[in-house]
Amino acid sequence: NAGVTQTPKFHILKIGQSMTLQCTQDMNHNYMYWYRQDPGMGLKLIYYSVGAGITDKGEVPNGYNVSRSTTEDFPLRLELAAPSQTSVYFCASSRDSYNQPQHFGDGTRLSIL
């Protein structure tokens, strides 16, 4: 099983450009999440989804957008990239409801210059 797959692994973006970070999972999980992790810090929730067609904001949603058209895919879009969005982005998924472990992808390391 591939689990949670994120692409690209690394990317350098210029200020003001836009890009989409891809995330797909093959575990048939309904719940999916996007986090950002700044150096030496914990994980901050950007957006999450409880199923296809349903998304909601997390702690730090500004400057990002998401969509969830299928159970498998949960892309994260950065519009008008800013240096403050330089970070490592992790996608995760879990089974429904409470008390379920989250399974993380390997992350996308994004630099905005």
Next chain:
Amino acid sequence: QQPVQSPQAVILREGEDAVINCSSSKALYSVHWYRQKHGEAPVFLMILLKGGEQKGHEKISASFNEKKQQSSLYLTASQLSYSGTYFCGTERKTSGSRLTFGEGTQLTVNP
């Protein structure tokens, strides 16, 4: 409300024990523990439910005091492979499956 982890960092010699604490000011439904090695993704260790004590893999276990809204992770007879950053993630009844993560505790195990 972000949970508070302590200590921020700890250095051990192989075979020594360590305790990492996680506390919240809000009523919790469960506490998750993850370990992240440098440059890698977080990996799930265990979930603590209200009133629960759970043994995890290796010689790592944890407890959850729901009255104090505190969880502790116990690493016994530490191995070199235990090195990494440990995060607690707290889950509230009103937050669905969303987790709020602490800032992490960096654990280094030396030979």
